Amino acid sequence: MASNDTHTTTRPSVAIHPAGTTASGTEPAGAPVMQLRDVSVYYGSYEAVRGTTMPIQQNQVTAMIGPSGCGKSTVLRALNRMNDPIPGARVSGEVSFHGQDLYARDVDPIQVRRHIGMVFQKPNPFPKSIFDNVAYGLRINGIKGRLDDHVEEALTQAALWDEVKDKLRKSALALSGGQQQRLCIARTIAVKPEVILMDEPCSALDPIATAKIEDLMVELTNDYTIVIVTHNMQQAARVSHHTAFFTAEVDEQQVRHGRLVEFSQTGKLFTNPADKRTEDYITGRFG
Amino acid sequence: MVRDIQDEQLDRLTGVLAAMSREAAAAIRGASAALFDADRAAAEAVVAGDVVLDRYRAEAEAMIPEVLVRHQPVASDLRLVVCALRIAASLERMGDLAVHIAKVVLMRHPVGVVPQQAAAVLSTMADAAARMADKAAVVLATRDQVDATQLGLDDDEVDAAEKRLLSLLVSGWPYGVESAIDLALVARYYERYADHAVNVARQVVFLVTGTIRL
Known part of the structure; x- marks a missing residue:
């Protein structure tokens, strides 16, 4: 891929942990980039997910499946501290990224999300131009170099460039649902995260748009690690290397976890x- | 609801395989009876009856793509569908091998194919083959792994009997080359029949465990 050089040089070193050491690049091939160890997620006193231990393998797609209420989205959101803003939300156990505990006291959640990006179920572009959507994260992160080049690279990687290159200044909201979702992927990868979390990214899309996103997921594993939550089991079977099956169980106190x-x-x-x-x-x- | 439709189709598929296993067992019994009694009518019945197995196989093969398309089966459902293809092929082939034996009988009729010296060893093969067909039918129904493994032992008996027969044929066989060729072929048909019965059992083990035993 032509963008490879830029990619490595502009991706920041793993420095989410100020005192931590950078482990990036030292793991053997296929080593987990993230590791969950006995992770439980609580909302107040309610234990929503209990004792999850699993790896997230580098440059692979990991799918999480299971019925509604099984905790798969909760676990996904725990991977980049997206549950933090929810009052009373708390994580026990360890979520590590290159061996660093993401929930250690001195870790900045903003930096975590910089390295571990997220794409949501419903495409949620900003009410701005296509260009500004992609440039947004680059600007606030003060990424150097020509903004135009970075935007083009991200849109190309998201397989959207050819469809939007002549209307970059048009509103992102004028795009189709599938295009909006690819724009959101472009926005996420513009800041060059290592891991992309996707929470049912195709559930609002038609089969053609879904196929494009699936193609994209496979393509993106050249540079990124992907974790996807999906209700579509065929999708998990098509695109993922590993699959985690979650379920909801009722304990002795009749509480669901x-x-x-x-x-x-x-x-x-x-x-x-x-x-x-x-x-x-x-x-x-x-x- | 839709899951019930899938179950119904998978049950129908299993039913077809069960019927095929009974037909394959009946075919080898008919062929053996024709062989030992030089019974023309019995041999003709085996030849004529083979179309039933062919039809069942065609039915199974038509059902399988439809199940795949409509239900995208996974896990044990998927293994059942994959196994059903292979099992149907084996059972249909078992019918063909019984037909081959019956055709040797028809070709020589009214002369018998089995001289006294070969009767014991061939009837060992015939009994073992029939027993294996029955067991394969049982294993298909019960999916019992122990019974499935048992079939391998019966197969060893068939293989050993074939060797004994061949050594009879090459050491001063008094009934001529034609008879020796007939018997060598018949023995080979039994041996192949038994192998297919073993394959059916192996497929059942795969269906149950998800692993293929070599």
């Missing part, structure tokens, strides 16, 4: 799941 049931290579999980709860869910034998 989300739980990770099984984490496997995607092919294995969909042909020969280890856990009966996974089998029942993916084959449609619910409840």
Whole structure:
């Protein structure tokens, strides 16, 4: 990819932890870029997700599936501290990124989200021009170099450039849903994160737009690590390398908690799941 | 609801395979009876009956793409569909091999194919093959791995019997080359039949465990 050089030089070193050491590039190939260890997420005293342990492998797509209320989006949001603004939200256990605990006291959540970006279910472009949407993060992060080049690179990587290059100053809101979602991906990758979290990025899109986003996910794994939450099991089967299946379980006190049931290579999980709860869910034998 | 439709289609597929396994067992019994009794009518019945297995196989093969398209089965459902393709092919082939035996009988009729010296060893093969077909049918229904593994032992018996027969044929066989060729072929048909029965059982093990035993 032509942008590779720029990419490495402009991606900031991993310095979310002021006192921390940079572990980037020292891991063996295929090593996890993130690791969850016994992660529970609480909203006040309610334990929404209990004891999640799983890796996020570098330059791969990791899918999280499961019924509504199983905690998969909660876990996704815990990966870049998006639950922080929710009053009473709290994480126990460890979420590490290149070996650094993301919830350590001196870690800046803004910097975390700079390295671990997020794309949401509903395309949410700013009510600004296409150009300004992509340039926004670059400007506030004070990224140096020619803004035009960075914007073009991000839009190209998001497979949107050819469709918008002649109308960069037009409102982003005039784009189709699928284009808006790719614009949001461009906005996310413009600041060169390492990990992109996607929360049901295709659920509002038609099959053609969905296919484009899926192609993009596969393409983006050359440079990024992707974690996707999806209700579409075929989508998880199509694009992901590993799949985590979550479910909601009722404990002795009749309280529901989300739980990770099984984490496997995607092919294995969909042909020969280890856990009966996974089998029942993916084959449609619910409840 | 939709899940019920899928279950119904998978049940129908399983039903077709069960019917095929019974037909394949009946075919080899018919062929063996024709062989040992030089029974023309029995041999003709086996040849004529093979179309039933062919039809079942075609039915299974038509159902499978439809299940794939409509339901995108995964996990054990997917393994069932994949196995069903292979199992249907094996059972249909078992029917063909029974037909081959019946055709040898028809070709030599009214002369018998099995002289006294070969009767014991061939009937060992015939019994084992029929037993294996029955077991394959049971394994298909029960999906019992222990029974499935058992089929391998029966197969060893068939292989050993084939070797014994071939050594009879090459050491001063008194009934001529034509008879030796007939018997070598018949033995090979039984041996292949038994292998396909083993394959059916192996597929069932894969269906249950998700792993292929080599």
